[in-house]
Amino acid sequence: MTGIIMIIDGMADRPLKEIDYKTPLEAAHTPYMDEMAKSGINGIMDPIKPGIRAGSDTSHISILGYDPYKVYTGRGPFEAAGVGLDVMPGDIAFRCNFSTSNEEGIITDRRAGRIRQNTDEIASTLNSMEIEGFEDVEVIFKESTGHRAVLLLRGEGLSDQVSDSDPKYDGKPPKEVLALNSSPEAIKTAAVLNKIVKKSYELLKDHPVNMKRRENGENPANIILPRGAGAVPDVMPFNEKYGLNSACIAETGLIKGIARLAGMDVVEVDGATGGIDTNLDNITKSIIENAKKDYDFILINIDGADEAGHDGNLQEKIKFIEKVDKVVEKIRQIPEAYFILTADHSTPISVMDHTGDPVPIVINGPEIRVDEVEKFNENSATKGGLCRIRGRDVMNILLDLMNKSEKFGA
């Protein structure tokens, strides 16, 4: 038996006047999702708790059975794991921008001309830099997508209680990083960061990539601005926690990072952009291929509906949901599987951001207590046999169905 949880990011929504008070999921033509509803047990799920506006990260952490209030220390650690860094509990992780500074130390472009290429060369110059006076601190640096990058500090006596360097607006100097409490760890970490920001400019101002960018009239990526410090949490490996061999097929670094931190195998898929233009065929093929391997659990995240929601683009959201329905058609044919379809949160068109509304969830598989729900959407799901559950219940329910859980008591 393979357990499959497919999470359509931000798919759930609120009723919209312009489509006769239906939600995009109700308006979309989704025969295969509805088939799942008919042959499964349905319900609504609060990713964290009723009314709590979950991020994609905290929701996935919760659905995987971890307590986000304990595990989630900020986005940094998950981004760092997501770009492929081997993060370790206790590392302090930061999200960074490659930015442009002028000679007077003023940030003239926080996104360095939205640089897209050769950031790996810049990152490798910064990676492993030594910080004078703090030779015990290991500096690990890696580019992410576009102007984004990740910084990890590793060593004794560090803290995530430090402020951001990013001034948030162009035309200002980098902010001095401050210790947020009076511990020696926070004071040390702030000092290290201020040196890193300064040294990044020295190392990058005449970097070959930036020389060429200047020649082309592009803003150089000659300084880095760390923000969002977070200590890498000590996460019990998912496979150990549940006795499973697990894989994750996801598009964004954030979700991949959660999977990596949980020790799951992360499968890369060509053309998976995380947008509405993503290659769903390749994702489908990858799911089917990996279900044939000896994984007994696969987590899938498909991101496009969330993007459409953030953009407030109703028609694109409906269209994308209909495309995902065809993925569902294929996944339903995987034999010997429990298949759970849900969303990680609502991203209503009207709000253009995540809300705390619960999301529909449906489970298909052998011996399910099939209920009378006939459609997969926010409204029908409320009448299902699961009633209202929480993200943290999902793995327990799945493991029980798969006969993989321990009895508690006699």
Place this chain on the structure above:
Amino acid sequence: MTGIIMIIDGMADRPLKEIDYKTPLEAAHTPYMDEMAKSGINGIMDPIKPGIRAGSDTSHISILGYDPYKVYTGRGPFEAAGVGLDVMPGDIAFRCNFSTSNEEGIITDRRAGRIRQNTDEIASTLNSMEIEGFEDVEVIFKESTGHRAVLLLRGEGLSDQVSDSDPKYDGKPPKEVLALNSSPEAIKTAAVLNKIVKKSYELLKDHPVNMKRRENGENPANIILPRGAGAVPDVMPFNEKYGLNSACIAETGLIKGIARLAGMDVVEVDGATGGIDTNLDNITKSIIENAKKDYDFILINIDGADEAGHDGNLQEKIKFIEKVDKVVEKIRQIPEAYFILTADHSTPISVMDHTGDPVPIVINGPEIRVDEVEKFNENSATKGGLCRIRGRDVMNILLDLMNKSEKFGA
């Protein structure tokens, strides 16, 4: 007003192909349970949490309003209380087998020829034995059913962090009991246990009961093998916790033990076997009689459906549920009562063990918010007015209906 909770052990199930994807409860003819559904408020209940596979013990602990993650220290303490020992918080309890050892110290029969008689005489020989060097430790020993018995150690500086003596297979010597940590308490307890195992053979090898067994060609019960150490938890008495005068009518030692540990009166019923052959007439009479006494709470556990589930015997499970329906008919006639009918967990025919599927629950009594559910079963219950609750909610709901709970706040 009397509050009655009747728990039909393991009654809930999953849909079965051979009965047209109904559950045994759906397939059974249960007019009185359905009458309860019609005139009551219905819902589904997770004995512990969604998906968690509850034991009968942990589920009952939860339904009585205790946190099983804190109270449940293993089966030993509850078995010990179940056989009638006056256990005290801090006592270390063990389940034991009467076994057969040969002169070379090899266990030739872990169940001593499945001895059934005169174990009380053997137990009284062992009870109160003195352990050389550990005269401060009180040894309390009592027979249970068949080859089973219970050992209690009472005294200062004891621990339940010790391994089992039972070698699990015939043809091996008793396992040396080891301390599971390096505390002086664990080391002392292990030493005591090893002496008890050795001394039990000395005390029993020429015991009159065993002399007679040998004459009859039966394996002697000449050694005891303790296992499953558990410290007796400090349980707040049920009557004190809720301001109730309570009784328990149950068939198995495990459930009786929980009730005894909670300080409830335990009513013995003639012919209550805990199997499908149990005397339901006597149980019914006992419930009705005790409801006339000044108890304001009665917990009932009837075990046969669970046995049929563990045996995978569909027809017997259906038949037993139909028999229980006639008990329900009588209990419904008790005046001035709130009557709650539920199960402690699912024991699906297809799984032959407990699963984490929720169970149906219905409440009858004055001023109930009656819903539109018309049948008492796993599926209909999901549409009830209680929605999805947890075991630990039940006593609070009952006390509130009985106007016996304190207001929290002003």
